[in-house]
Amino acid sequence: MAVRDLLWEALRRRPRHLVRLLAWSFAEAAPSFASGQAIAHALDDGFAAGRPMTGLGWLAMLAAAWLAAAVGARQVLLSIAAVVEPFRDTLLRRVVGGTLHRAATSGAGPDSAAVARLNRQVELARDSFGAVIAVVRSFLFSVVGVVLGVLTLMGAVLPLVILPLVAGLALFLMSLPAMARLQRELILAEERTSASVAAMVDGLRDVTACGAEERVAAGVGRDVDHQARTSRSLARLTAARTLSLAVGGWLPILMVLAATPSLVRDGATAGVILGTLTYVAQSLTPALGSLVQGVGVNGVRLVVALERIVQTSARPAAAAPGSAKLPRGVLLRLRGVTFAYGPRADPVISDLDLAVRDGDHLAVVGPSGIGKSTVAALVAGILRPRSGRILIGGVPVGNLDRADLCRARVLIPQEAYVFRGTLGENLTYLADEPSESEIDKAVDAVGMTDLARRLGGYAAEVDPSELSSGERQLIALTRAYLSPARLVLLDEATCHLDPAAEARAEEAFAGRDGTLIVIAHRLTSALRARRVLVMDGTRAQVGTHEEMVAASPLYRDLMGRWESPVTTEA
Known part of the structure; x- marks a missing residue:
């Protein structure tokens, strides 16, 4: 037809x-x-x-x-x-x-x-x-x-x-x-x-x-x-x-x-x-x-x-309210998840168990290359685990069709994607026909009001090559904020923003109705989160900031290096 x-x-x-x-x-x-x-x-x-x-x-x-x-x-x-x-x-x-x-x-x-x-x-x-x-x-x-x-x-x-x-x-x-x-x-x-x-x-x-x-x-x-x-x-x-x-x-x-x-x-x-x-x-x-x-x-x-x-x-059609298979309260659960980049390679993720409740705010920290982005890709359904199960709303990620998966989660990677078109088209691409007031609210919450004004408003044409990395991240973050997804994955999605802009964006998503997982590149993200997942290569621990300081030597070491003053000679 x-x-x-x-x-x-x-x-x-x-x-x-x-x-x-x-x-x-x-x-x-x-x-x-x-x-x-x-x-x-x-x-x-x-x-x-x-x-x-x-x-x-x-x-x-x-x-x-x-x-x-x-x-x-x-x-x-x-x-x-x-x-x-x-x-x-x-x-x-x-x-x-x-x-x-x-x-x-x-x-x-x-x-x-x-x-x-x-x-x-x-x-x-x-x-x-x-x-x-x-x-x-x-x-x-x-x-x-x-x-x-x-x-x-x-x-x-x-x-x-x-x-x-x-x-x-x-x-x-x-x-x-x-x-x-x-x-x-x-x-x-x-x-x-x-x-x-x-x-x-x-x-x-x-x-x-x-x-x-x-x-x-x-x-x-x-x-x-x-x-x-x-x-x-x-x-x-x-x-x-x-x-x-x-x-x-x-x-x-x-x-x-x-x-x-x-x-x-x-x-x-x-x-x-x-x-x-x-x-x-x-x-x-x-x-x-x-x-x-x-x-x-x-x-x-x-x-x-x-x-x-x-x-x-084909793009997945926007589902009518109440028609999606997922319940409104998204619960993310990883059970015994193991993943390796190749059949004979050592696992990057080994037997990981994790439960993230609806409305939670989780920061994932660990040394570079430890597998933090791999966790985000597994949760988003981009990668498939070698073993174990990943469930969103009690449904295995692999069993969700594209429309339901897109409405359940949105992933913003480090290199944000912006396409040629109007600013409004870029911001509302994942949204279900938001009103202009809803767009204004999202733009203000994420902190891109000045950028939107400088670009000429929502009807202005956007050339990605003329935007800085941070400006592209602000556009992608606002797009994710407007999406219907209950689970937002920020994989170092604010790394090109200054600390103040990063804090404002993360706080906007923390106050948004839904669940937030941040792959942290600055430990301030861990301090803002309700819970922290520490990955150290042999095991993963999760808890509040205070609990991780007491239980994880790696987390204490990371925090100590971050908090240590930088001395200079006169």
């Missing part, structure tokens, strides 16, 4: 160009009606009757029809482009929008490889859409011209032309589902092959160093072989297209020739027979061939490409 809606919307939004396309199609299709008429009359009324000038006049009329068709063809191409190019822009916005949404909600940054693959699908959809419009329109106008022309010559001939055409179309339509299935498999196989080859090239040094050449080559080879098998299966279906073209395009010629004696007895002239054959050979058969090729290849590619674009770039 989504694919059909996309196509219908692309046509419905360009009515003026569609009218122009139909108008010029009449001119382009002029030879479809004029060819048989001109040949029949040139023969019967001209050359066969001893009036060569009359025959030449009819042929001149046919030449004029072809000139009109040439002018019409140019205008038709321009009209098709006017419909297809906005369609391409719509698809690109959908792809980029979906990518931006995933980047903003996951904190993982944009997946440039996925964008490149989807951009290829967009270009494929654009080209296929234009080709389908061209061939379907040409076929319909050609069939109408041929039917009217044959009826004008001799109505008794029409069944000999139309019945085989209907049979050929039926054979072609019956083969379309199998073509669509194989074309879909081929696109997926191409993506898998591209991904496996890219991964192999990126890790070539590691593959060689580990002696894994044979294993990696076997994996890539399987993907290549699967793509080749799918391509061969799709190629075999061309036989169905050839059969439908033979039945619908060439069988009418044989039937007309076989019925010629009977038609002559009924009054058909040589011009009528030759004109009918001209209609079939010069108009109907080429139009059917273009339709079979265009829809059988480009039409199938169009549908499959749009399905891929819709599936992989």
